[in-house]
Amino acid sequence: MPFYADADAFYAVMHKLFERLSVDPAATADFHSKKMVVRISCTQPNVELVLDGRTNPIRASFGPQPGKVDLGLNMTCDLLHGILTGTQSLKAAFLDGRLKVTGNVFRALQLADLFRKIEALYPSLLQELGYQI
Numbered sequence: 001m002p003f004y005a006d007a008d009a010f011y012a013v014m015h016k017l018f019e020r021l022s023v024d025p026a027a028t029a030d031f032h033s034k035k036m037v038v039r040i041s042c043t044q045p046n047v048e049l050v051l052d053g054r055t056n057p058i059r060a061s062f063g064p065q066p067g068k069v070d071l072g073l074n075m076t077c078d079l080l081h082g083i084l085t086g087t088q089s090l091k092a093a094f095l096d097g098r099l100k101v102t103g104n105v106f107r108a109l110q111l112a113d114l115f116r117k118i119e120a121l122y123p124s125l126l127q128e129l130g131y132q133i
Helices: 007-023 025-034 077-085 090-095 105-128
Strands: 037-043 047-052 059-062 071-076 100-103
Touching: 007 025, 007 047, 007 059, 007 105, 025 105, 037 077, 071 077, 071 105, 077 090, 077 105, 100 105
Parallel strands: 037 071
Antiparallel strands: 037 047, 047 059, 071 100
8 A cells, every 4th residue: 555645645745845844945055056957756646746946945846847857756656755764775766777767867966965854854744744654
């Protein structure tokens, strides 16, 4: 059974997560400095999250968004959840093909700081929202 029952549940968590990140622009300063737009597309459920680092604070858009992106990440929602809770390795997921990257793979490395910030907030946020992790 997937961690997220449906797209609405996923978007609700991500909305709260990026709302918290936007309170402290310093938390996303590194990603903002890259001026990158990233699309994270997940399956099971099918969702899209677009992170726009050209704005300060960064802007997160939920659902399919038109436009060009610098980097695309494609995976299941369960894999993203595992990466954000530290139970799955981002590097291993990329190497074994569970995480697919479109665009310049080396730009994906520039997401490391942002992912660390998200990983620090994600588990406690899930608990606050009543999820069992």
